[in-house]
Amino acid sequence: MIIEMREFTRVEGNGKAEIVIEDGEVKDVRLQIIEGPRFFELLTLGRHYYDVPDIEARICAICYLSHSVASVIGIERAFGVEVPEEITLLRELGLIGEFLESHSLHLYLLVAPDVFGYPDAIRMATKHGELVKEGLALKAFGNRLRVIVGGREIHGINVKPGGFGRYPTVEELEEIERESEALLRLARRAVRLFAQLGPYGAKAKHFVATDGYLWGEKLISDEPGEFHYTERIEERSLVYSFAKQSLYKGEAFFVGALPRLLLKSEMLTPTAKRLFEEHREKLSTGYVSYNNLAQAIELVYSLEKANEIAKTLLDRGIEGENVPVEPREGEGIGYVEAPRGLLIHHYRTDASGNISYSNIITPTALNHAMIEASLLKEARELYGEVDEGRMIGRLEETVRAFDPCISCSVHLVKL
C-alpha cells in the first residue's frame, strides 16, 4: 500500500511524497520533486560568460543572488580574476540580504503558522499581527539589501564578473547601518520563539558547508580536511523525481543553517555566538527540525554582520572600481552558502569566454536523501500511533524544516 501525500504547501515549488507500507509497516519513503525540469546548464552552454550570471539568477527567486554570486565566483576563478576586498564585502552584504529575506519568509510566513496552528500567515495575522509585521519588516530589509547590491528584489543583474554595474552610495550604506541596528531586537525575539520547536525528523550524521561563513574556496564537513565537492559528493538520478540525489561518501548528509552553525560557530558575530552557545546542547543533537532555530540565530548574525560591513565600507569609503576581466580557457567552482545551504556552480570556459561545461548542485538536491531519511524516521514513529491526517501534517512540517527550494533543484546535469 502507498500513502500518497498531496503536494507540499508553504514550500517553494512543487513536490510531494509517497509512503510505502508493506505488512503493516513503513517500508520506504520517496520524495518526489514534480516541478518540471528546467535545464539551466543546457541553457548556459556555449553562452558568453558576461550573460551567464543573469541567466543563472533565474534558477530561483528566493535566492537569486546566491546563484548570481556563485556563478560570478566560478567564472572569475576560471579566468584567474582576483577582486579586492570592497567587492567581496559588497557581495557578502548581498548574501546577507538574501539570508534575511529568505529566513524571514520561511520562519514567519511558512513555519510560524504551524507553531500557532493556522493554515497560513494571512489568517494568523488576525491574532498575531505584530509577529507577522515583524517578519515582514525583516524581510523587507533583506530585500532592500538585495536591491542595493543586486539591482532589484528578484533577478537583479547588478552582480557581474569583476564587480558591479552600480555601487551603493554613502546614504545607502548609512541606511543599512541604521536599519540593521534597529531590527536586531526583532531577530532576537525570533530566536526565543523558534527555540520552542521540538525535535523531529532524523538526526543528521554528516554536515557539509563552505569553509568561509558565507562562501568559500573549499568545503568542510564533520570529518577532518578541506575538499572539493567532486572528492566526496556523488549525484545520482532517480526515476521518481526531477531532482537528482546527492550522497556524501555514499550516505545522506545535511546542508543549511544548522550545519553552518555546528561547523562554523567560531565565525559568528558576538550576539549570534552567544545565542548559539545558549542553545548549543539542543542544536548539537543534529535533529533537522532545529534548522528553524538555527535560521533564527542566523537572522541575528545577518543583522550584526550587515552593520559591521556597512561601518567598514563607510570608514574606508567606496571606490567603485571594477576589476578588468580577461577571458581564457579555464575551470572554476563557486561555492556559496545560499540561505538553505551549500550551492555549487562549476564551469569550464573556452578561450573566448564561452561556457563549455557547467554543473550546478543546489541545496535541496544535496538534502534530498536527508529529507527522505527524515520522512522515513517520522513515518515509522507515527504510523499506526496517530491518525493519518496528523502523521501527514507532521511529515509536512518535517519537509518544511529543510526550507526546500524545489524550483532550484530541478536542473542538474553533468555533460
Next chain:
Amino acid sequence: MMDKLKLGVFELTDCGGCALNILFLYEKLFDLLEFYEITEFHMATSLSEGNHYDVALVTGTVSTQRDLNLLKEARNHSEYLIALGTCATHGSVQGSVELPIREKLKAVYGDGGNPMRALDSKPVVEYVAVDFALPGCPYDKEEVYQVLMDIAKGIEPVRKDYPVCLECKLNEYECVLVKKGLPCLGPITYGGCKAVCVRSGLGCIGCRGPLPGEVNPASEYEILKGLGYDDEYIVRKFKTFARWEP
C-alpha cells in the same frame, strides 16, 4: 459589504518568483485582501478550498503533464485568468532550450525514458485562452497590484504599449547602448519594469519579452552588429526569454 472575489494562485514550472512577488507586496497585499480572498496559493497557504475562482493567476511554463492538468483546471474554474510573468506569457528561460524533450532529459538525467512525463516547456498562452497577459521576469509588483485593483473595481486593466526605452528616458538614465556600447534590448522590449537594469548602468536583457507592434528588431540587430557583437551572440540574446526570431 459585498462578497470578496475569490483569488487562486497556480504555480506551474518556474523559479517561484512570480508567486513570491505577490508576498513582496507587503502592506499592499493586505489592501488587496480587502477585495480578494485567497482560496488557492500553495506557496503561502495550506488551505485549498476553491472550485471556482473569480481571478486565477497562473505563473510558469507548462513543462509536465501535471502542469497541463493544473492549467486546464485553473482555466475551467475561473472567470478571469491572468498569465503572470514571462514564463507564462512567453516561455522564458526554460522555454528557450531548443532540443526535443527526450534529448534534454537524456543529457540531464541519463537514459531513463520519461517516467515523470515531462513536456517541452511552453508558455501558458499556447495552451489556453487568457484574459490578460502580464510579462516580466519577474513582473513589476506595482503592475500586478494595479491590475488586480482594476479588476476588483470592474475596470478592464490596461496593457502597456511602449518599450523599456520610454521608462529609461522618463527616469533620465544614461543610454547604455549609445554611451557605453553595452548590449541593451530596451528599444524592442515590452516596458513596465521602470528600466530597472539600466538603473544599474547595465543593458536591458529583454526579460519582459518583445514589444508587439511597431518595433524594429532589424534595426536593433544592426546596432548590435555595429557594436561588434557576432550573429550567434545577438540571436541567443534575443531568444533568451521569448524564443524570438529576429
